[in-house]
Amino acid sequence: MNDIHLVIRTTGERTASVAKKLAIVSGLVENEVTVVNEIPFEVALRACYEEAIRVGRKWTMTLDADVLLADTAVRRLLGLAEQMPSHFFQIEGKVFDKITGIYRQAGHRIYRTELLPLALEHIPAAGAQIRPEFHTITQMVELGYPSRVVPSLVGVHDFEQYYADLYRKSLVHARKHSELLPNVIARCSRLLPRDDDFLVILKGIWDGLLMQEALTIDVRRYEDQAACAMQSLGLAEKQPIVDSDGFVKMFPRFFSDIRSLYPTPDGAVWDHLPALSESGTKPERVQRSWLAKTVGRIRERGAIRGSVAAFGALLRLAGQRLER
Template identity: 30%
Template sequence: MVSQHTLAVIIRASGENTLKALIKIIKKQLLPEDVLVVLEKEVCFEDKLKLGFQKAIELNKDFTVFIDADILLRKNALRKVRENLHRLEVKDFGFGFLLFDRFYEEPKFRGFHVYRTEILKKAINFVPNEGEQLRPETFVKNQLKKEGYTWQNHLTRYVAGIHDFYQSPKDIFYKYLVRGKRSQNDIDGLIRKFEKSNVDDFAIALEGIQASKKMDSISNNKYLYNNSENNFRSVKIIDLDKLNVDIITIHNLFKKYKFNSLFWKSLA
């Protein structure tokens, strides 16, 4: 069943290579009553999170989809959002979709969040100040859970697209500078994988993790780390407009799962 609820789609951007391609993909999926907004202000993530919530409340659509600009979506992603809205219970304040992650090489919950807009009037009060939390959005969700609301990450195994593919060296370095601090349970496995690989992206990510080990704390503000030597690395030019995100997603899912049940659930 496809919901008739209205959507606001808000892209949170900070100079990602994939932004323009993502905008084109989303515009093809919007219904006439939907609206798309791109937040590109050069501020820390906490401020961008609050700005997004403020904009969503102002637009006052039934649901708001927040998408980070390091994502590329499959052609039916927003339709899948609508198909899952009716599955939410009254106290559910939203849900996430899986994305195939470039560096983990498996589906992960990343920057794709569908919120019941009405709840954002509460959520905005929980947005932390810069530097107070390593995972600001997770912190907000946890505070809402304490208020009796539920976030659903188990509505579907559908994989909505790809995450962290085709990013710039400086962005990869910063992402893994941050992840080196906030994803402690994953780091040893990632280091082993990256050390065995000859993939340039993985080598840069490894440098980010190693740099994070020398720092006491990391800010969720990439603009504070913009003088990295990775600004000057050569970048392979790819015409992102010609990419078929569905094919790329399916190809990577097949490499991960072959033809087992998770492969088919990821496509549905």
């Protein structure tokens, strides 16, 4: 654990303080944790890399403040990072995501610090990419520095967030993860009666599907739109988390409940490899990735039409709930 430094990215998330405390519980010492508060995301990403280079540990973990770590997460993921070949750039586990209801990669990575100066050169300009960090990592892959995704479950994502943040993310997800929309909408309809978060998520998806303009992940972009959405839903914004120590104390039970309620993720290790192998042919995993992207494009067109069609009944359900 002396070989790793953690950089937490925050833009005022409701869980920012508890995310740091949970990271310390997982094995880090407080003076090995830096908090970066920068916007837009591309500036924050650059600040993370620069801070990592300045501190100079072998490994650097970046963590979004909306990811809540399990108590053994950092140690487990670091152990898996140490097993990677020496030219691998970064490793990522999985989190259980509240918006999509699946285990997926989001909000955390462990980087090999010595490669970050090169990565700095490939951070895209603000607004140029909807997934700036993934774009940077893909550029590094093409330069010959692969990445790895492992099935290790490190925590949860987007639980206990402000309504405004859930609205903004759902709005962007309507385009960013359109292939997931049918399942997300069906899940929201089931859980709507017991959790207002899912009412907000549905509203964000609906508004995202109707928008014609290009979407952005800049947290400032949809502040006024989110406020209008909350007013239309009759919701007041959540209060900040005051008792962060109490939250941290109850979190292991909460995390255990998540694991018991939902199946654990696929056990496969996935390597993001350069497009061409030494023989000049595409590796098998890259071929599957290309096929997955092609299928995703086909599904995207169908998913959007199906999602819009399904929203009528869901909006009626939401209206009935608000009338009560």
